[in-house]
Amino acid sequence: MKVINLDSALIALEITGEDAASYLQGQLTNDIGELSHVQFQLSAHLNNKGRIIASFFILKNMTGGFYLITSKTLADKILPRLKMFILRSKVQCQLSTKSIYYQTIKPATIEFAELATNNFLCIGDLPEDAIEDTNSWHKVLVDNGIPMIYANSSEKIIPQQVNYELIGGVNFKKGCYTGQEIVARTHYLGKVKRRMQKLTSVNEPTIGQTVVSPKLDNQEVGFIVDYYKAEDKYHGLVSIQTDCASDAYLDNNLETPILCTPILAETE
Numbered sequence: 156m157k158v159i160n161l162d163s164a165l166i167a168l169e170i171t172g173e174d175a176a177s178y179l180q181g182q183l184t185n186d187i188g189e190l191s192h193v194q195f196q197l198s199a200h201l202n203n204k205g206r207i208i209a210s211f212f213i214l215k216n217m218t219g220g221f222y223l224i225t226s227k228t229l230a231d232k233i234l235p236r237l238k239m240f241i242l243r244s245k246v247q248c249q250l251s252t253k254s255i256y257y258q259t260i261k262p263a264t265i266e267f268a269e270l271a272t273n274n275f276l277c278i279g280d281l282p283e284d285a286i287e288d289t290n291s292w293h294k295v296l297v298d299n300g301i302p303m304i305y306a307n308s309s310e311k312i313i314p315q316q317v318n319y320e321l322i323g324g325v326n327f328k329k330g331c332y333t334g335q336e337i338v339a340r341t342h343y344l345g346k347v348k349r350r351m352q353k354l355t356s357v358n359e360p361t362i363g364q365t366v367v368s369p370k371l372d373n374q375e376v377g378f379i380v381d382y383y384k385a386e387d388k389y390h391g392l393v394s395i396q397t398d399c400a401s402d403a404y405l406d407n408n409l410e411t412p413i414l415c416t417p418i419l420a421e422t423e
Contacts, residue, residue: 156260159292160285166227167251167278168234171220174244179221182240182333183211184314186326190215195268195276197324198223199304200237205313205337209233210304210324212268212276222266222278224255228306240333254281257292271299293383297392300418302351302380307363315341316349316394317380321419351380352400354393355414359384365406366413368399376403 170179179187185198196213209232212224225233230250237248258275261267265279274295296303302317313334314325320342327342341347354360359382366377376399382391393415395403400415 156258157288157291158256158258158282158285159288160281161255161257161276161289161292162281163287164227164289164292165224165255166230167253167255168223168225168237168248169216169220169251170223170237170246170248171218172244172246174246175220178241178244178246180330180332182237183213184319184325184332184335184338185213185323186329187213187221188329189326190221192217195270197301197319197322199314199319199324200233201314201332201334201338202310203334204310205334205341206310207304207312207314207317207319208236208309210302210319212270214266214268214278216266222251224268224276224278226303226305229304229309232306232309251278253278256281256285257295258282270295270301274299290383293381294385294390296381297353297383297390300351300353300392302392302394305362307361308378308380311363311378312349312394313341314338315347317351317392318419348398349377349394349396350417351392351394352397352415352417354379354382354391354416356382356389356391356405357387357411358405358408359389360391360405360413366393366395366403367406367409368396368403370399370402371396373404373409375406379405 183198267277377395380392
């Protein structure tokens with residue numbers, strides 16, 4: 156069994172209090188009421204323009220509270236942001252002191268999220284055999300088409316531009332939340348011009364890096380969402396203008412194109 160320590164990459168916000176569920180319902184893209192102890196939920200917190208500030212893996216803990224697991228690069232941004240909306244609600248929002256790790260065998264008692272077959276994101280006491288290998292964690296995200304928002308990509312795109320509604324990260328039937336109007340309008344009335352695709356590159360990208368295309372005179376047509384290294388190539392996720400995906404380049408290398416491949420077909 157492989158166990159990877161993710162404390163250097165992720166943090167968990169712990170949301171507790173009798174109003175915790177109703178508070179989160181007004182802040183997140185997904186329906187917190189559909190979350191149970193035996194599942195996890197993808198969700199996001201948006202700004203008023205509908206752009207993703209932070210993405211989350213959400214777990215319901217055994218005491219009725221919630222863990223919102225997100226990128227550690229957003230630690231200084233997301234906690235004060237969420238506290239702004241507590242107002243008079245009976246809610247406590249704080250950083251959890253528990254460790255976060257990934258393993259390939261289902262935990263017996265620990266709180267966890269099964270991201271894919273034999274891929275478990277766990278929160279609790281760190282096992283003694285845990286190793287540092289964040290490249291493997293990024294591989295899990297990329298191979299399963301799961302976008303994570305980092306400081307370099309925060310507030311750049313709306314959920315549809317990273318396929319969030321196609322992988323269960325948005326609920327269009329729930330009540331109001333910050334940024335909902337933009338997301339709903341795009342869903343019901345608009346055509347999404349940018350989607351998340353998989354990419355392969357011989358040149359190392361960086362998260363948040365601009366992608367350009369000769370089709371638009373080398374203007375920006377997307378950015379790198381995530382990536383990992385495998386042998387002599389880099390595999391990743393890119394949010395890109397779909398009509399330029401066949402001719403796209405990293406902005407610091409206009410000689411070698413990146414290979415973009417669609418992940419999911421859009422649903423009506």
